[in-house]
Amino acid sequence: MRTSETPATILHKANEWLTGNYDDQSKEEIRLLLNSDDNTTLIDAFYRDLEFGTGGLRGIMGVGTNRMNIYTVGAATQGLSNYLNIAFAGLPQIGVAIGYDCRNNSRLFAETAAGIFAANGSKVYLFEDLRPTPEISFAIRELGLQSGIILTASHNPKEYNGYKAYWDDGSQIVEPHDVNIINEVLKVKVDDIKFNGPKENITILGAEMDEKFLQKVVSVSLSPDIIKRQKDLKIVYTPIHGTGVKLIPMALGRMGFTNVIHVPEQDVVSGDFPTVISPNPEEPAAMKLAIEKAVEMNADLVMASDPDADRLGIAIKNDKGEFILVNGNQTVLIFLNYIITKRKELGLLKGNEYVVKTIVTSELVAEIARRNGVEYYDCYTGFKYIAEVIRENEGIKQYIGGGEESFGFMPADFVRDKDAVSSCALMAEIAACAKDDGHSLFEMLQDIYMTYGYSKEKMKYVVRKGKTGAEEIEQRCNINQYDFQLILKEYKIKGNPKYHTEIKSGKKTSIHKYTEDFVQRLEKLLADEKDILSKLRSKARSDLNNKRKAK
Numbered sequence: 001m002r003t004s005e006t007p008a009t010i011l012h013k014a015n016e017w018l019t020g021n022y023d024d025q026s027k028e029e030i031r032l033l034l035n036s037d038d039n040t041t042l043i044d045a046f047y048r049d050l051e052f053g054t055g056g057l058r059g060i061m062g063v064g065t066n067r068m069n070i071y072t073v074g075a076a077t078q079g080l081s082n083y084l085n086i087a088f089a090g091l092p093q094i095g096v097a098i099g100y101d102c103r104n105n106s107r108l109f110a111e112t113a114a115g116i117f118a119a120n121g122s123k124v125y126l127f128e129d130l131r132p133t134p135e136i137s138f139a140i141r142e143l144g145l146q147s148g149i150i151l152t153a154s155h156n157p158k159e160y161n162g163y164k165a166y167w168d169d170g171s172q173i174v175e176p177h178d179v180n181i182i183n184e185v186l187k188v189k190v191d192d193i194k195f196n197g198p199k200e201n202i203t204i205l206g207a208e209m210d211e212k213f214l215q216k217v218v219s220v221s222l223s224p225d226i227i228k229r230q231k232d233l234k235i236v237y238t239p240i241h242g243t244g245v246k247l248i249p250m251a252l253g254r255m256g257f258t259n260v261i262h263v264p265e266q267d268v269v270s271g272d273f274p275t276v277i278s279p280n281p282e283e284p285a286a287m288k289l290a291i292e293k294a295v296e297m298n299a300d301l302v303m304a305s306d307p308d309a310d311r312l313g314i315a316i317k318n319d320k321g322e323f324i325l326v327n328g329n330q331t332v333l334i335f336l337n338y339i340i341t342k343r344k345e346l347g348l349l350k351g352n353e354y355v356v357k358t359i360v361t362s363e364l365v366a367e368i369a370r371r372n373g374v375e376y377y378d379c380y381t382g383f384k385y386i387a388e389v390i391r392e393n394e395g396i397k398q399y400i401g402g403g404e405e406s407f408g409f410m411p412a413d414f415v416r417d418k419d420a421v422s423s424c425a426l427m428a429e430i431a432a433c434a435k436d437d438g439h440s441l442f443e444m445l446q447d448i449y450m451t452y453g454y455s456k457e458k459m460k461y462v463v464r465k466g467k468t469g470a471e472e473i474e475q476r477c478n479i480n481q482y483d484f485q486l487i488l489k490e491y492k493i494k495g496n497p498k499y500h501t502e503i504k505s506g507k508k509t510s511i512h513k514y515t516e517d518f519v520q521r522l523e524k525l526l527a528d529e530k531d532i533l534s535k536l537r538s539k540a541r542s543d544l545n546n547k548r549k550a551k
Contacts, residue, residue: 006039013046013065021190022071029063044466052076052185055172058153058162061105068105068161070112074193076163077113079185080147081120087177088146094122097148097205099136101308102242103161104271106130106151113149118197128206130269132243132309134419137170138213139205141414152308155280158273171387171416210247217251217422220411222342223433227256230432234299237424238263238290240279241270242307244420251425261297263290281306281313282407284325291315291323301431301441303424310418311407314427316441328405329362329457330445335409335423336365337448338430339401340372349374354393356386356402367452383408387416405457
């Protein structure tokens with residue numbers, strides 16, 4: 001290895017693993033990295049510590065401080081356990097639920113975490129096999145537990161895994177607990193981690209919890225009679241190799257649908273995701289096999305869930321009979337328009353109902369709510385903030401739905417996170433209702449636009465890997481207002497930024513929104529000119545000095 005080109009801090013951290021309380025296999029892998037002619041992987045593995053952020057952990061699997069492994073998972077679990085013992089000091093015993101998805105090492109990480117929680121005195125409820133993320137949230141609430149985790153990297157590529165942490169209401173952790181937990185995790189060293197707690201502290205969850213969850217899922221139905229008439233609706237569903245295969249077909253059957261068509265290649269549970277590059281239902285490539293099956297079977301609806309079954313992607317037939325993908329904003333519009341209008345039709349709107357959207361989600365949601373006399377809330381991005389709104393209104397107002405543009409929706413509050421299981425069940429019902437009226441989901445969407453106004457959006461994915469990728473992302477994101485104005489002035493990029501204030505729980509949030517053309521031009525500029533900020537800052541300093549000299 002070219003040690004002269006490897007930073008001393010990297011070598012120091014790698015040697016700590018070689019001499020510290022780590023297993024022999026990990027040490028051997030580090031030796032291989034140290035002896036490699038290419039030090040890129042070594043640097044990426046150790047240049048930083050994998051951060052336990054407000055959403056937990058997420059990273060590439062492997063050895064090192066910047067990787068998902070039993071030691072980074074162990075430190076996170078020990079830190080979380082330490083904080084739970086502080087926050088719930090008055091309880092005789094703390095209860096924690098643990099779930100995991102289909103990814104490689106998810107079961108290993110789940111069992112590792114279970115042992116650590118058990119060693120710290122907690123009562124652990126570990127699912128017997130992979131389960132959807134929303135069921136973990138449900139189990140926390142159902143069992144009256146104080147916390148829970150799920151091992152998943154959601155829709156990220158196969159080399160990733162992750163760790164999401166939940167609080168006692170079944171939602172992902174928010175302030176002040178998030179910061180407090182992070183502080184506890186930062187204190188943990190490898191010798192502090194209590195691995196391998198007593199087995200008697202671990203209870204296995206299985207079919208009984210599934211049954212309770214499915215009973216709640218079926219309760220989202222607003223039109224059971226229509227489903228009886230349209231029970232043979234042709235639905236193609238794919239779990240994209242993930243946890244949805246466990247419960248979503250069962251949920252559709254419980255709702256009354258009898259013609260659920262599978263994509264056999266993608267029913268295979270695998271953390272390698274062999275049929276896709278990325279198991280993300282937001283991306284057309286991930287939906288390709290399901291759409292091909294739908295064309296073959298002349299299906300009415302295509303639905304897909306991501307590996308941990310919290311996100312939902314759908315494809316519907318347009319006016320030419322061709323399957324098209326529905327984006328996240330459109331999906332939220334279809335859901336909330338149906339829920340509100342159907343509840344209105346059934347006399348179920350009593351005046352205390354509300355819906356929630358995040359600030360990056362279509363303003364048409366607000367328009368639909370306003371026109372129908374339903375209160376709506378805007379909140380920051382992430383379902384933990386939707387759950388926060390629910391928590392603040394608990395026992396006062398009734399939550400009837402909420403979502404965001406990232407293909408997530410939560411039809412009811414028995415879960416406090418994105419829920420593709422309930423969402424698939426409800427979307428199938430909506431498609432059945434449209435067909436029963438002699439229409440399609442595409443026509444239903446057009447009716448929404450005709451009634452409430454038209455919106456258009458486009459999603460762009462940018463992937464940057466490793467240390468250099470992280471630095472590029474940071475450079476792009478770390479543009480302050482001064483830098484922003486320099487860019488606008490120098491390159492004469494004209495846009496129409498609109499300033500407005502959203503109100504969430506009495507707090508005001510300032511938001512700037514820009515035209516699509518403005519955003520595209522700015523993105524191109526940042527991509528084409530890597531050193532744009534240093535150049536502009538230098539030019540600004542030069543101009544300022546020249547002005548001073550002139551005076």
